[in-house]
Amino acid sequence: MKENMKYIQLNNVFLIIASLIVGYYNIWAGIVMAVICVISIRKQIIEKQKYDEKMDSYVETFNMTMDYKTRQSISNLNLPLCMCNTEGIIVWYNKRFSEMVGKKGLFGDKISEYFYEIEMDIIIENANGSFDIDKKEERYFKAIYTLNKSKEEKDNTVMIYFQDVTDLENMKLLYEHSKPVVITANVDSFDEVFDSTDEKNRPQLEAEIERLMKTWAEEHKLAIRKISKDKYFMVTTEDELIKMEEERFSILDSIRSIDIKNLIPISISMGVSPFVNSLRETQLISNSALDISLGRGGDQVAIKRNDKYFFYGGKSKAIEKKTRVKARIIGYALRDLLNESKNVLVMGHQFPDLDSLGSSLGVVAIAEMLGKEAKIVIEAPNSSIDVLYNRIKSSEEYGNVFIKSEEAIRYMTSDTLLVVVDTHNPKFTEVPRLVDKSDRIVVIDHHRRGPEFIEKAVLVYHETYASSASEMVTELVQYIKERPKLNPQAAEALLSGITLDTKNFTFKTGVRTFEAAAFLRKHGADTVSVKTLFQGDMESFMIKAEALNKVRIFEEKIAITYCPKTMDNPQLIASQIADELLNLKGVQASFVIASSRGKEVQISARSLGDINVQIIMEKLGGGGHIETAGTQIRDITIEEALDKVEEQISLYLKEEEK
Structure with missing residues (x-):
């Protein structure tokens, strides 16, 4: 109200000046303005009198309801105390409240001017309660309120007293900072x-x-x-x-x-x-x-x-283990689980690639060595696997190996073994419902572990040093039987998975990778046939050319580009462009953004090792390895995705500088 009076007074001054100016040029217009000015001021005086009478009524009512000794006790109480009407206007306060606020003459002010945390709507709704007050002058307070109801609703008042809880808050702070922390190091x-x-x-x-x-x-x-x-x-x-x-x-x-x-x-x-x-x-x-x-x-x-x-x-690459002891132990354990199972379901991640499909077919081959029926769960093929998918489907041995989600759910029993390959995140699997339904799960994956994991898996083979899930499955094949025989179709599928994830034996390629490839070659994998799985069409070639034409270098060492056209499945093309960009002199990492014909944007990231693209992609909801990572973002434009990528790259580089 006090602030309103200031504005009213300024308004009155403006009206008087305006009427004098108008009267100077036109006496009759000036008289009209003067009359308007008088009426306005008269009305404001009446409203001010009514407000003062209302305030006096509040104070008078308060004084009438308490005797002298009670008023004296409350006024001298060593506790900040005030009374407001239901509009939050202060109608009474004691000396300690004035000292706490650091101001005198508070009658008519709104309590929210001094304590924004106090909300009258909540007080009226709850009648009793408290508000935590932010730190003021190195002190913490709790405002405790009570709504006092009168016969007339307009005469309701709110009593608020302030409890100093500084010692308690400092104790809480001390407790939080001194709580034990356990660290386990390896x-x-x-x-x-x-x-x-x-x-x-x-x-x-x-x-x-x-x-x-x-x-x-x-x-x-x-x-x-x-x-x-x-x-x-x-x-x-x-x-x-x-x-x-x-x-x-x-x-x-x-x-x-x-x-x-x-x-x-x-x-x-x-x-x-x-x-x-x-x-x-x-x-x-x-x-x-x-x-x-x-x-x-x-x-x-x-x-x-x-x-x-x-x-x-997370700056170092995983070190390849020279010994195969773990692979042998996992192979024996997998063999025992398969022997105890009635049938087998195998699935990889959503939008499967050649590594996902190749390792899946490798597991099917392992199951068949032990006389177990196995099926691969794929809802629908995509352009990155359609050639291999059609080859497998048209083959005599594996023509009926693929099933869709609904059929897989009917196929599954309590004795079914579910093998998840090339992912460990239950949400990223081809059919997450199968993970929820199964109690007998095996996980085979080479990706760096994220926060979400298939915790109820009975057997986990998770090695980040491995080039691919296909390499891991190839090693397991060698320990299932004394003299394993692998179908050439399965051998080619596994070799295609290794070729994809190593970028034709360039990245993450260790001694064991070549040994696995040699084993597959020995069992009939044709390298020329595998090469044809990576051939693209003319449309894809033109899309790559356009994207390469739009490349720009960020911070003198990171190549960023995007595919201007939408595609059915942008993952394969985006990853191929990202690989190609690493051939540019001075480029240490590359990021390629491509949009699907749906509402998803695919981001593929590659690195030569000095820049950890996994950390950058994790900030955008994805993951991967130091050198190979990616993510998918829904409901976003290419331009917005570019901004997000650049922002995360900048943050990463700043942190590295620190």
Whole structure:
């Protein structure tokens, strides 16, 4: 009301000046303006009198309802207290309230001018309750209100008193910052690194790792315990964890910089969990976070906080394991599960590619070696697999191997083994309902692990160093029987999957990759026939040419482009363009955006290894590997997708600079 009076007074001054100016030029018009001015001022005086009478009535009513001693007690109460009408206008307050606000003469002011958190609509609706007040003058308050009802609704008042909760809030803050945090650490591929180091330098290597870990632990007040040659258990506080995050876990860089003439670079992975319910549960979550970190290739920290994962690091490539011990153990376990099953269902990810289809057919071949019927679940083929799909469908041996989702659900029984290949995310599988329905699931995947995983799987073969799911299945084939025989059709399908994910044996290609390819070649895989699976049509060729013509270089080392035309399945073309862009001199990473004829935009990302495209794609809802990643975004234009990609690239580069 006070603010309104100021505006009214300014308005009156304006009217008087206006009438004088008009009267100067035209006496009759000036008289009319003067009359209007007098009437307006008269009306405002009457309204002001009514408002003052109303305010006096509130105060008078308040005074009449309480005796002198009660009024004195409330006025002198060492607690900020005020009374408002139902419109939020202050009609009474005590000395402590005035001191808290830091102002006198508050009658007629609105309570919301000083405390925006107090909402009269909520007070009227609830009658009793409280509001948390933001920090004021280094103090925290809680506003506790009570609605006092009168015979006349217009005479209702609200009593509000303010409780100082600063000590309680500071105690909460202290508790939050001192809560325990459990960290589980693992030196990545310790045996491989140790074996690659000269025997005389091995003690020094182990001592240097331990020295760096203990120095870092002392810096951040960590209680640290080495529980095996390559594992550490640590406990710290939330306050120290915040500091570690601010410096982006510098221990990762320190460990990575160790050079004791070890041929394989050394790195460390960590799983971190802030306190959750009990120390036991916190430790279990920390172990789970470590599994996530290792599943993503290691050399990183995974923090699970409020059901969300936060990642730091991830700059190194997964180290290929020379030994096949794990592949042999998984092969034997898979054989036992197949022997116990009535039939088998195999499925890959949505929008399957050659690796997904090739590894699926490889699993079918394994099942048939053991005399088990197996089917591949594919809802519909796409342009990236249609040639291989039609070859398989027209073959004599595998002509009836494909089934759709509804048929698969009818096909599944309690004795059916479900094998998921080339993905570990239940939402990305061809038919997520099958994952929900089955209790006997095997997962075979090579992608870096994300937060969502098929947790109820009875057997998991997850190796991020592997080039492809097809390579992993090829190794399993060799341990199912003593002398396995693989159909040439299945061998070609597996070889096509390896060829796709290694970009024709260029990326992520290790010794075991060539050994797997040699095994497939021995069993009849024709490399020329595989080559034809990658041929495109004229329309695709022209789309690639247009996209290459629109390339621009971002930050002098990243190539970005887009396909101007929509396509039925943009994944294959986008990935091929991204691969091609890496041939440009100076380009370390490439991003290609393509739009489907639906409402999806496909983003394919490739890297030579210095830039981790997986981290960038994860920010946009996707994933992959350091060198190969991608994502799909719905309901977005090409231009908006370009902006998002550039924004995430800029953020990534800034973080790397730090």
